[in-house]
Amino acid sequence: MTFILEYYNYWIVVFLMMAGFYIVISANNLVKKIVGLNIFQTSVFMLYISMGKVGGGTAPIVVEGATQYSNPLPHVLILTAIVVGVATTAVGLSLIVRIKRAYGTVEENEFKNEDDAI
Amino acid sequence: MLEQHLAVLPIILPLIAAPITLILGRSSLSWGFATFMSAWACLASWQLLMSTLSNGVLSYAVGGWPPPWGIELRVDSANAFVLLAVSAVSTLVLIYAKKSIHKEIESSKHVLYYTAHLLCLAGLSGILMTGDAFNLFVFLEISSLATYTLVSLASDRRCLTAAFRYLVMGTIGATFILIGVGMLYMKTGTLNMLDLANRIDIYDSSRTINTGLAFIMVGVSIKLALFPLHMWLPPAYTHAPSAVTAFLASTATKVAVYVMIRFIFTVFGAEHVFHEMGMDLILMALAIVAIFKCSYMATVQSNIKALLAYSSVAQIGYMILGVSLVSVGGLMSGLLHIFNHALMKGALFMAVGAVFYRLGSVDIKAFKGLGRKMPWTMAAFTIAGLSIIGVPLTVGFVSKWYLVGAALQQNHWLLAGLVLAGSLLAVVYIGRVLEAAYFQSAPKSDVEIKEVPLMMLIPMWLLVAANVYFGIDTSLTVEAADKAAQLLFAGSNGLEGTK
Numbered sequence: 001m002t003f004i005l006e007y008y009n010y011w012i013v014v015f016l017m018m019a020g021f022y023i024v025i026s027a028n029n030l031v032k033k034i035v036g037l038n039i040f041q042t043s044v045f046m047l048y049i050s051m052g053k054v055g056g057g058t059a060p061i062v063v064e065g066a067t068q069y070s071n072p073l074p075h076v077l078i079l080t081a082i083v084v085g086v087a088t089t090a091v092g093l094s095l096i097v098r099i100k101r102a103y104g105t106v107e108e109n110e111f112k113n114e115d116d117a118i
Numbered sequence: 119m120l121e122q123h124l125a126v127l128p129i130i131l132p133l134i135a136a137p138i139t140l141i142l143g144r145s146s147l148s149w150g151f152a153t154f155m156s157a158w159a160c161l162a163s164w165q166l167l168m169s170t171l172s173n174g175v176l177s178y179a180v181g182g183w184p185p186p187w188g189i190e191l192r193v194d195s196a197n198a199f200v201l202l203a204v205s206a207v208s209t210l211v212l213i214y215a216k217k218s219i220h221k222e223i224e225s226s227k228h229v230l231y232y233t234a235h236l237l238c239l240a241g242l243s244g245i246l247m248t249g250d251a252f253n254l255f256v257f258l259e260i261s262s263l264a265t266y267t268l269v270s271l272a273s274d275r276r277c278l279t280a281a282f283r284y285l286v287m288g289t290i291g292a293t294f295i296l297i298g299v300g301m302l303y304m305k306t307g308t309l310n311m312l313d314l315a316n317r318i319d320i321y322d323s324s325r326t327i328n329t330g331l332a333f334i335m336v337g338v339s340i341k342l343a344l345f346p347l348h349m350w351l352p353p354a355y356t357h358a359p360s361a362v363t364a365f366l367a368s369t370a371t372k373v374a375v376y377v378m379i380r381f382i383f384t385v386f387g388a389e390h391v392f393h394e395m396g397m398d399l400i401l402m403a404l405a406i407v408a409i410f411k412c413s414y415m416a417t418v419q420s421n422i423k424a425l426l427a428y429s430s431v432a433q434i435g436y437m438i439l440g441v442s443l444v445s446v447g448g449l450m451s452g453l454l455h456i457f458n459h460a461l462m463k464g465a466l467f468m469a470v471g472a473v474f475y476r477l478g479s480v481d482i483k484a485f486k487g488l489g490r491k492m493p494w495t496m497a498a499f500t501i502a503g504l505s506i507i508g509v510p511l512t513v514g515f516v517s518k519w520y521l522v523g524a525a526l527q528q529n530h531w532l533l534a535g536l537v538l539a540g541s542l543l544a545v546v547y548i549g550r551v552l553e554a555a556y557f558q559s560a561p562k563s564d565v566e567i568k569e570v571p572l573m574m575l576i577p578m579w580l581l582v583a584a585n586v587y588f589g590i591d592t593s594l595t596v597e598a599a600d601k602a603a604q605l606l607f608a609g610s611n612g613l614e615g616t617k
Contacts (some may be wrong), residue, residue, distance in 0.1 A: 051303070
């Protein structure tokens with residue numbers, strides 16, 4: 001039991017990762033796929049941030065009397081990854097807008113049928 | 119001053135050129151500028167390859183921060199070799215694109231095409247040269263985002279769904295790599311590849327490291343379209359504009375193969391990956407299935423771009439097969455095939471794009487009787503096709519020769535036979551096109567079909583000439599690939615090149 005509680009952050013990460021991945025695979029609506037992709041990516045951000053945490057350490061800012069700091073590097077890395085994630089979401093959503101214009105739908109099964117008919 | 123910063127030029131030139139291209143705004147102006155910058159990057163990578171062949175490894179600290187802390191660009195003969203292929207093909211495709219994209223991309227989007235192409239080139243060069251695992255992920259995403267945009271530029275609406283599928287799969291792959299890199303960082307506390315390699319040695323049997331290895335291998339396998347994870351590739355290549363397909367097919371997946379080689383040999387160590395984790399058997403099995411399943415899929419396609427796309431997945435099988443042999447010879451044939459396949463697939467997709475330029479179709483029916491109507495294009499297709507099959511005097515023969523040689527060295531007679539049998543399937547799918555082009559009469563039509571403009575023929579024929587030249591004079595390619603393979607193998611045993 002303590003094993004589960006001690007690593008609760010990683011359990012959250014694993015749950016979000018699986019949930020996001022499942023949504024990407026199973027969702028029929030393209031917007032939902034992007035949402036799933038976002039949840040999947042966010043879980044990785046949390047993985048990085050929680051591994052940068054040092055027990056008892058404060059935020060990595062110079063303050064009076066603090067001797068232990070959390071590792072700032074994963075935070076910085078994940079800032080970059082968040083930007084990448086935002087860019088991916090933007091490209092994905094703009095593709096969805098163009099798909100909606102071209103096919104009149106964002107449901108995958110509907111435009112698949114249309115393509116097969118050609 | 120530029121000499122000193124040679125290592126960073128192939129990344130920084132296209133990266134700076136991309137926004138300037140966007141500002142230039144006019145189609146022909148931005149074309150000239152983009153081609154010039156790409157050619158300059160190509161020249162720089164040629165110099166880099168020459169300098170690494172004579173002086174060994176080149177290490178460049180970005181921003182003056184020394185390696186374990188700052189981001190390091192590390193150029194050795196392995197990545198300089200692939201970089202030369204990437205930047206050369208990029209330049210040729212840009213020359214070719216001026217005419218080609220007029221037919222396939224709306225004129226308002228031409229500037230966007232050149233911008234995205236340059237961004238993609240910058241990302242690919244970055245992936246090749248960086249010595250930092252996280253930086254690799256960032257460059258991977260730069261090139262991928264540009265790629266999704268490039269694929270979606272075609273006027274056929276099916277390119278949109280293909281690009282979307284590519285985006286979803288590509289993002290999952292890149293995120294897997296990110297998870298893997300995170301696990302490595304968790305255990306070792308460093309991101310520099312050399313540093314990682316040294317510290318991973320200590321934790322070889324750690325579960326975190328092995329999980330990280332699994333995540334990275336699966337992520338990279340999606341990116342390089344290894345057999346069961348290749349489903350994004352055929353639609354993306356089929357529906358993208360021809361110039362985009364010619365560029366991506368000969369660079370993007372090859373760079374991902376290089377990433378896999380880099381992670382296996384430099385970061386994790388061949389010993390650990392192949393002998394303890396048994397990855398060689400997995401890769402070998404997948405590679406063989408890829409060669410046969412996708413070559414077969416290629417033989418039943420009626421769309422020639424789809425045919426070539428499946429053939430690409432099969433050719434990636436040959437590269438991975440070379441890697442999975444775990445020998446200097448095998449790795450060398452894999453690296454050689456990365457370079458050679460860029461030459462032949464570039465030429466093939468350019469020829470198909472030329473047919474599309476004149477006929478507006480790439481269905482096999484459109485090829486009927488083209489041998490007489492577009493003799494130069496079809497001759498280019500024929501020679502590059504023979505190269506895919508592996509006929510002597512072409513580059514395809516050279517890399518298959520070394521692959522079969524490496525297999526025989528380890529007494530894998532069956533494997534050598536399978537490689538040859540795979541080539542027979544290539545005879546079938548290339549032969550179908552040639553048969554339609556040369557032995558069937560063209561349907562009666564009022565439209566006069568002429569040869570394509572010189573602007574498209576010249577880059578196509580330069581690639582074809584390279585196919586033949588490097589098939590006869592193999593001294594440069596074989597020497598570079600051999601040095602690269604030896605270096606990678608030495609690196610995997612902890613004996614790194616000079617700092």
